[in-house]
Amino acid sequence: MSDLGEFVRDALWHHQIDIGTSLPGRITAVDLSKQTIDVQPLIKRPIPRALRYADGAEGEDNGQVPELLPVVPSVKYVHDRNRDKTFSIHLPPKVGDDVLLIISQWDASQWFLTGEVSPAADRRYHHISHASALLGYNASPDKLTPAPPGDAIEIRFGTGRLLLKSDGTAELHASEIKLGSASSVAKVAREGDSVDVTIPANTFAVSVVAHMAVLNPAPITVSGTVTAGSSVVKADD
Numbered sequence: 001m002s003d004l005g006e007f008v009r010d011a012l013w014h015h016q017i018d019i020g021t022s023l024p025g026r027i028t029a030v031d032l033s034k035q036t037i038d039v040q041p042l043i044k045r046p047i048p049r050a051l052r053y054a055d056g057a058e059g060e061d062n063g064q065v066p067e068l069l070p071v072v073p074s075v076k077y078v079h080d081r082n083r084d085k086t087f088s089i090h091l092p093p094k095v096g097d098d099v100l101l102i103i104s105q106w107d108a109s110q111w112f113l114t115g116e117v118s119p120a121a122d123r124r125y126h127h128i129s130h131a132s133a134l135l136g137y138n139a140s141p142d143k144l145t146p147a148p149p150g151d152a153i154e155i156r157f158g159t160g161r162l163l164l165k166s167d168g169t170a171e172l173h174a175s176e177i178k179l180g181s182a183s184s185v186a187k188v189a190r191e192g193d194s195v196d197v198t199i200p201a202n203t204f205a206v207s208v209v210a211h212m213a214v215l216n217p218a219p220i221t222v223s224g225t226v227t228a229g230s231s232v233v234k235a236d237d
Contacts, residue, residue: 017045020103020128024137027097028071037077037093039101039133041069069128072101076112077133083115091135100137104130191229197222 025039044066077099081088093099107130110118122130148154152163152171161173179188189195199220205213 017047019126020101020131021126022100022102024139025072025099025101025133027093027095027099030093030095031074032092034074035077035079036074037099037133039072039075039099039131041072041101041128042098044068072128072131075101075131075133077135078102079135093135097135098138098142099133099135101128101131101133103128104132106130108132189226189229191226193226193229195224195226197224 024042026042027037028040029038031037045068047065047067077093079088079090081090103126105126106120107122107124107127108118108120109130110121124130144156149163151167152165155162159173159175161171163171165171177188199216199222201217201219202215204216204220206216207214
């Protein structure tokens with residue numbers, strides 16, 4: 001191949017290598033206040049090199065030189081929400097989690113800052129520094145176990161699980177359930193649960209003397225069992 005042809009080929013190779021589309025990465029740092037993460041790309045960039053074979057022909061080395069890409073800082077991660085912030089589902093990213101880097105055609109940094117139509121501040125096309133991240137992208141060894149159900153939307157966090165089923169029912173598996181946002185909450189009793197009922201002082205007639213009711217001078221605690229619970233909300237033991 002002529003020197004010119006080799007130059008053109010190398011130029012095309014290097015141009016193609018630098019065109020980013022998408023690739024997996026691993027979170028190395030998290031900033032929840034900015035909702036950004038730092039990401040280490042997990043696929044090494046293959047750098048092609050030309051070899052001259054014994055017969056004088058030239059070709060591409062099948063053993064391309066792998067190059068580890070640098071950490072991409074301040075990557076915006078994607079989570080479900082609307083613009084006015086009245087709806088959102090936020091998955092908390094953690095260091096060590098894998099993501100899918102989606103590389104924008106043009107630099108979107110100005111749009112990230114303003115939220116409005118903006119020019120591309122960086123003139124490079126498809127550059128990895130223009131990436132956003134999709135959470136939840138994992139390799140096969142990290143697949144969910146047990147496998148998620150096929151008839152429900154499932155949310156897992158630690159040992160807790162919430163299932164919204166296609167038949168209209170819901171299941172919540174948790175060691176403790178708190179309903180409401182108040183700092184002090186009351187316990188919920190189910191049918192068959194043992195309960196203690198306290199009768200406040202001076203509210204219950206314990207006897208009648210001379211046609212006059214004698215009220216309890218001190219609180220009275222009565223133990224019993226719930227005989228009827230909710231027909232809609234059910235919980236296992």
